[in-house]
Amino acid sequence: MSGGWSIYIVVLTALNLIGLIWLLLATAAKPKNPKPASETMGHVWDGDIEELNNPLPRWWFGLFVLTFIFGFGYLALYPGLGTFKGSLGWTSAGEVQAELDATHAKLESLFASFRDQPLAALVDNPAATKVGRNVFANNCAACHGSDARGATGYPNLVDGDWLYGGDPETVLASIMDGRHGMMPPMVATLPGNGVEEVANYALSLSGLAHDARLAAAGKPKFETICAACHGVDGKGNHALGAPNLTDDIWLHGNATLEGIKHTITYGANGVMPTWGPILGEDRARLAAAWILAQGKSSIESERNDAAETGAAR
Numbered sequence: 001m002s003g004g005w006s007i008y009i010v011v012l013t014a015l016n017l018i019g020l021i022w023l024l025l026a027t028a029a030k031p032k033n034p035k036p037a038s039e040t041m042g043h044v045w046d047g048d049i050e051e052l053n054n055p056l057p058r059w060w061f062g063l064f065v066l067t068f069i070f071g072f073g074y075l076a077l078y079p080g081l082g083t084f085k086g087s088l089g090w091t092s093a094g095e096v097q098a099e100l101d102a103t104h105a106k107l108e109s110l111f112a113s114f115r116d117q118p119l120a121a122l123v124d125n126p127a128a129t130k131v132g133r134n135v136f137a138n139n140c141a142a143c144h145g146s147d148a149r150g151a152t153g154y155p156n157l158v159d160g161d162w163l164y165g166g167d168p169e170t171v172l173a174s175i176m177d178g179r180h181g182m183m184p185p186m187v188a189t190l191p192g193n194g195v196e197e198v199a200n201y202a203l204s205l206s207g208l209a210h211d212a213r214l215a216a217a218g219k220p221k222f223e224t225i226c227a228a229c230h231g232v233d234g235k236g237n238h239a240l241g242a243p244n245l246t247d248d249i250w251l252h253g254n255a256t257l258e259g260i261k262h263t264i265t266y267g268a269n270g271v272m273p274t275w276g277p278i279l280g281e282d283r284a285r286l287a288a289a290w291i292l293a294q295g296k297s298s299i300e301s302e303r304n305d306a307a308e309t310g311a312a313r
């Protein structure tokens with residue numbers, strides 16, 4: 001605020017206060033030559049309701065005086081008069097900072113209690129996974145879904161199938177350092193009917209309907225070109241984030257000939273942001289613990305479902 005504005009506001013505020021005090025005193029003053037107590041203003045409603053001109057009752061006058069005292073006190077202690085900061089030095093930013101510091105101090109003691117426990121132990125610690133759930137909901141759910149079951153292009157984190165590996169330290173590394181799964185467009189290395197043949201072979205790997213003749217022609221091409229990343233058996237490679245092509249889990253949702261041909265032709269790129277600098281290790285570990293706990297319980301419940309249907313047979 002420039003000096004001119006500040007002076008303008010101070011003068012305006014002072015004039016207002018002076019004006020109000022004058023108004024209060026002027027209306028409260030006893031009339032010079034006392035008239036009968038019930039002088040009327042000459043206004044009458046509903047036949048017999050008259051407007052009288054009585055001075056303010058004392059207690060009411062007192063209330064107004066108190067509001068002035070409060071007002072002057074406030075303006076002396078807190079910012080209100082132009083750029084004058086008030087003698088307490090209060091600012092709204094300072095208040096927010098104080099609240100943040102208090103929250104951080106509280107969280108710090110919470111995190112400290114989890115810090116000395118290995119990640120694998122946090123997975124079974126409900127207090128830890130509860131905090132981890134919030135970290136996940138606030139930072140990760142937009143891509144991986146609030147239940148961590150993913151979406152096309154964003155991996156399901158609780159199905160037990162991992163692009164980069166599912167042991168606690170690897171999951172934590174995926175979160176802290178981010179990941180970039182890169183499959184280049186392969187069309188140039190597959191001239192002629194190559195894309196069609198390799199795509200049929202890829203379908204055959206996961207037992208999907210395919211053309212056996214084309215797949216047989218695609219097999220050697222897969223083994224020379226694709227195996228470098230996806231492995232000779234097509235089971236993928238955690239070091240590169242190359243998906244397992246022999247299961248029925250599809251990162252890019254393409255369990256069809258067209259979908260697979262599209263991936264082979266144009267390649268695929270999955271980027272997991274680097275969370276280390278944003279979250280810090282404490283929060284990243286808790287998010288990892290929640291994911292792993294979710295994975296554990298969803299895999300167990302599937303196993304139980306399978307056991308139940310087995311028993312029912």
Ligand code: HEC
Binds near residue numbers: 139161174269287
């Ligand atoms: C902008 C979208 C996005 C956000 C936000 C995001 N992720 Fe990811 N995440 C991805 C993608 C995409 C991949 C797969 C990378 C690839 O294809 O190679 C991935 C991969 C992962 C993996 C490795 C999965 C595997 O199978 O090995 C983990 C673990 C993971 N994310 C956890 C998290 C956590 C925890 C958060 C929140 C702190 C998070 N992600 C936030 C997009 C995101």
Ligand code: HEC
Binds near residue numbers: 186
């Ligand atoms: C340079 C390593 C590399 C090579 C070579 C490669 N891929 Fe990939 N492929 C990947 C990666 C990494 C991904 C996952 C991309 C992502 O994270 O989004 C992928 C994804 C795929 C997918 C999608 C899987 C899903 O779950 O949706 C298919 C299908 C596929 N590759 C087939 C092939 C075939 C067929 C070839 C050979 C013509 C091939 N790839 C060659 C690295 C490779």
